[in-house]
Amino acid sequence: MSDQLKHECGIAMIRLLKPLEYYKEKYGSWQYGIQKLYLLMEKQHNRGQEGAGVVGLKLDQTPGEKYISRERSCGNQPIKEVFENIYGRLREGEKNNPESFKDPVWAKENLPFAGELYLGHLRYGTFGRNSIDFVHPVMRENNWKSRNLVLAGNFNLTNVDELFNLLVDLGQHPKDYTDTVTILEKVGHYLDEENQMLFRQYKNDGYSNREISPLIEDSIDIQKILSSASRSWDGGYAVGGMFGHGDSFVMRDPWGIRPAFYYQDDEVVVVASERPVIQTTFNVRANTIKEIAPGNAVIIKKDGKIEEVPVRVPQKRRSCSFERIYFSRGSDKDIYLERKKLGQLLTPAILDSVDHDIKNTVFSFIPNTAETAFYGMMEGVRQKLMEEKKEQIHDLNGSWTEEKLQEIISVEPRVEKIAIKDVKLRTFITNDEGRDDLVGHVYDVTYGVVKNQEDNLVVIDDSIVRGTTLKKSILRILDRLHPKKIVIVSSAPQIRYPDCYGIDMTRMGEFIAFNATIAMLKERGMEHIIEETYKKCKAQENLPKEEIVNYVKEIYKPFTAEEISAKIAELLTPEGIEAEVQIVYQSIENLHEACPENNGDWYFTGNYPTPGGNKVVNTSFINYVEGNDKRSY
Structure with missing residues (x-):
């Protein structure tokens, strides 16, 4: 999309089901697991570029030997930095012990990340500061293996305040006020309780402390821990974790908001946020990869037993449609077809916008992520x-000539590569005017393909959120081609409400659709709707989230989607450009037709799947009216 958004994180987990010697013999290296993890993470780099981390765990290490290793980075190229550090440590071991290094048994005993279980994470910081402390995986350490906890996730919780207070009521003193710390400590609390319960049970049966530890590791009930810990979570989440003794899991929220997929055979179990990265990394077919069902967890026991079990009662599926429109890789077969369908369903509105004058219209797309919708x-x-064409030929009623037939059938849509991203903008120019001029040169255009003041120019984008890049850059550079009319097409509907489940969209005042609506209310003397909505939201401020109603919907009720689109076009049209500007948005109905299984649309409709969503939109509108720029959750 032309407006950059920060969004969902990515997770990757690999559990090797055979000894390292097996992979050395079959694939030529005991490093098979860490190499595959690198590929899984690199192919998900679209999901997070503010941080990356990896934890490796060795099974059955003897006391005194390190069995958990971690590398994290929040640098400019975090994946590269993490794996350079990992392989740097491995190369040091190879340099000092060149012959022993090839031996998987020696490697596991002596080298970091020479293990059977790996958890990787890519981060976009939607909650918390962008420092190394907030980069996953995060750890809760203990001298008892079965009390060690490692977590990494793609999640945002709307009720961190409630969960934080619950931890305090338990007697804890959380070290930070974030959903990451909250989830870590919540799971950790029930992990401690499970360990303590089993310890008392085995102690009463007469076992010694030394005998009890392995018994606990065999008996620990991960399903119960996850079910108890997540009982009060409100939000979207796909959370991966591992315990020090070797059990691991990935769990998904009961609405299926955040994605998670897994594959298993007799050699490996692998989990990732996107299906095609598993296909590519392990060269397997799409139909062998399963989606973790909403509310379920895939649990991999230390002994290699794998099961998918329920941990929360599944709710009506509301998987994020933005995953389909933009965030996930378009190489997934279903997402590719859905994006094409989104483009295809816009055809009637697009043709209406140019008065069906295909002969004098040039079609293109910007940015590259809109290419699939463009094909559709x-x-x-x-x-x-x-x-x-068929109608025109029928109208000839048999009295056609070769010339007339040639004239009819030769008409084809004119497709051109209009805009090319020329430079990655750096904000080293601090003066606002200088920065605006720099933004105006982010894209370059192809000259000579548009007829001056005669052609229409239709350009499709994934979505239009803020419209900043359109106004400051794209529309100005397109106008240099001197089209008669510029039509900007959004394959997504108007974004009207904040997201609180992963995408960094929390402030109402950043949405061009909201700003256009507010502008029309003021122009038409309807400011009372803003004030009345504010009072209704304010009256709910201290209610439990389950009782809050999304009254912000009333802001949009007086206007049709077409009226709002027209006002958006007016607000985004820069001064001095010659072309007429029109903006065409996708309809909600078309979105659901194109993406029937992924109908999470709260940012378009205000229909939030969890009670916390209504609380977030309530707070966001209050913040807007009061001029408060803080986050709404």
């Missing part, structure tokens, strides 16, 4: 054009 749009345009 062009399929729709060509299909419509074919219908028009």
Whole structure:
């Protein structure tokens, strides 16, 4: 999308089911696991570029030997830095012991990250500061293996305040006020309780302390721990974790908001946030990869037993549609087809915007992530054009000439590469005017393909959130081509409400659709709606989240989507450009037709899947009216 958004994180887990010697013999290296983890993370780099981390765990190490290793980075190239550090440590071991290094048994005993279980994470910081302390995986350490906990996740919780207070009521003193710390300590608390309960049970049965530790490791009930810990979580989450003795899991929220997929065979179990990265990394078919069901957890026991079990009661599926529109890699077969469908369904509105003058219209896309929707749009345009050609030929009623037939069938949509991203903007220019001029040169255009003051120019984008890049850059550079009309098409509907489950969209005043609506209310003397909505939100401020109603919807009720789109076009049209500007948005109905299994649409409709969503939108609107720029959760 032309407006950059920070968004969902990525997780990757690999559990090797065979000894390291097996992978050395079959694949030529005992480093098979860490190499595959690197590929899983690199192919998910789209999910997080503010931080990366890896934890490796060795099974069955003797006391005194290190069995957990961790590397994290929040640098400019975090994945690269993490794996350079890991392989740097391995190369040091190879340098000092070149012959022994090839031996998997020696490697496991002496080298970090020479183990059977790996958990990787890519971070976008939607909650908490961008420092190494907030980079996953996070750890809760203990001298008892079965009390050690490592977590990494793709999540945002809306009720951190409630959960924080619950931890305090338990007698804890959490070290920070974030959802990461809250989840870590919540799971850790029930992990401690499970350990303590089993310890008392085995102690009463007459076992010694030394005998009890392995018994606890065999008996620990991960399903019960996760079910108890997540009981009060409100939000979207896919959380991966491992325990020091070797059990591991990945759990998913009961609405299926955040994605998670897994694959297993007799050699490996692998979990990732996206299906195609597993396909590519392990060269397996899509139908062998399973989606973790909403409310379920995949649990991998130390002995290699694998099961998918319920930990929360599943709710109506509300998987994030933004995953389908933009965030996930388009190489997934279903996402690819859905994005094409999104473009195709826009065809009638697009043709109406140019008065069906295909002959004098140039079609293109910006940025590259909109390319798939562009293919669908062009399929729709060509299909419509074919219908028009057939009608024209039928209208000739047999009295056609070769010239007339050639004239009809030769008309084709004009497709051009109009905009090319030319430079990655750096904000070293601090003066606002200088920065705006720099933004205006982020894209370059292809000159000579648009007829001056005669052609329409249709450009499709994934979505239009703030519209800043459109106004300061894209529309100005497109106008340099001197089209008669510029039509910007969004394959997503109007973004009207904040997200609170992973995408960094929390402030109402940043949404161009909201600003356009507020502007129209003021222009038409309807400011009382803003004030009345504010009072209704304010009256709910101290209610439990389960009782809060999304009254912010009333802001949009007086206007049609088309009226709001027209006002958006007016607000985003820069001064001095010659072309007429129109903006065409996707409809909610078309979105659901294109993505029927992933209908999470709260940022478009205000229909939040969890009670915490209504609390967030309530707070966000109050903050807007009061001029408070803080986050709404």
